[in-house]
Amino acid sequence: MKKASILMIIGPLFLLGLYFFPLWNIMLGAPQYPEPLGMDIYIDGIKGTNEFDIQNIDGLNHYIGMRKLPKPEEMWEFSTFPIVIGVMVALGVLIGVFGFFNILTHKWFIGWFLFMSILGVLGMYDFNAWMIDYGTNLDPNAIMKLANPDGTPMSYKPPLFGHAKMLNFDVTSLPATGAWMMFIGMTLTLVAFYLGWKKEPKNKESEIKNYATT
Numbered sequence: 001m002k003k004a005s006i007l008m009i010i011g012p013l014f015l016l017g018l019y020f021f022p023l024w025n026i027m028l029g030a031p032q033y034p035e036p037l038g039m040d041i042y043i044d045g046i047k048g049t050n051e052f053d054i055q056n057i058d059g060l061n062h063y064i065g066m067r068k069l070p071k072p073e074e075m076w077e078f079s080t081f082p083i084v085i086g087v088m089v090a091l092g093v094l095i096g097v098f099g100f101f102n103i104l105t106h107k108w109f110i111g112w113f114l115f116m117s118i119l120g121v122l123g124m125y126d127f128n129a130w131m132i133d134y135g136t137n138l139d140p141n142a143i144m145k146l147a148n149p150d151g152t153p154m155s156y157k158p159p160l161f162g163h164a165k166m167l168n169f170d171v172t173s174l175p176a177t178g179a180w181m182m183f184i185g186m187t188l189t190l191v192a193f194y195l196g197w198k199k200e201p202k203n204k205e206s207e208i209k210n211y212a213t214t
Contacts, residue, residue, distance in 0.1 A: 001106070001199055005099035007192035008109050012092025014185025018043050018085050021177035024127070025049065026158050028057065029170045040176060041127075043081040045072040065142025066134065066156060077126060088116055092189065099196070106196020113189045120182075128160045 022040035027049070029036035037056050038049030046069050048054040058068045072078040092112050098104040135157030146154040146167070156166055159173045175183075 001102065001196055002100055004106055004109070004192040004195035004199070005096050007188050007195065008096030008099055009093050011185045011188030011192060012089045012096070012112070014181045014188070015085055015089050017181035018178040019082065021181065022047070023176060023178040024173065025176040026171065026173045029172075030168050039069065042178070043085060044078045046070065063143045064146065064156060065139035065144075067137075081123070084119065088119070096192070106193050106200065109189055109193040109196060113186060113193065116186060124160070131157050131160065
């Protein structure tokens with residue numbers, strides 16, 4: 001159980017990478033941009049992959065009626081997510097420490113994993129909802145008003161995951177370093193649960209044998 005508990009302590013600590021590395025990355029490539037434009041999405045804000053990327057993206061969005069990319073103070077998520085991650089890291093480490101001293105069982109490990117998974121799904125849902133609003137709620141007075149073949153207004157929602165073609169831009173949306181660190185950390189907590197679960201039957205079997213010999 002001690003090995004499992006150590007993994008349970010280490011796993012949540014990987015989530016601290018979200019404070020330093022981007023969670024997601026969206027790149028926009030086009031013939032007129034030899035070097036693609038990109039934005040890195042952190043848990044506390046959005047930054048350009050290169051120095052002037054945000055400025056250039058906002059300039060392009062202005063022509064088709066999209067709003068400027070939000071500043072940290074303009075979205076509640078950017079102030080809430082860092083707190084949520086901090087609480088989950090502290091909770092995970094505490095569960096691991098209690099497991100090390102046999103105060104809690106390995107079932108708490110999977111409980112933390114499932115709770116963090118639910119929060120992750122809710123975060124992705126919120127992120128996708130924001131992109132839908134960002135790409136479809138356009139300024140009716142925009143300089144360029146483009147429509148689909150059926151006459152409906154064109155949507156500029158970036159893909160949540162993968163590649164999409166928008167006008168002459170190739171848009172790619174993929175997890176970034178922070179997301180992979182979170183994935184590694186959560187995987188370690190799942191391994192911790194497995195090790196604790198694997199050891200439990202052996203402990204019960206030894207107790208039965210000891211009882212039988214007395």
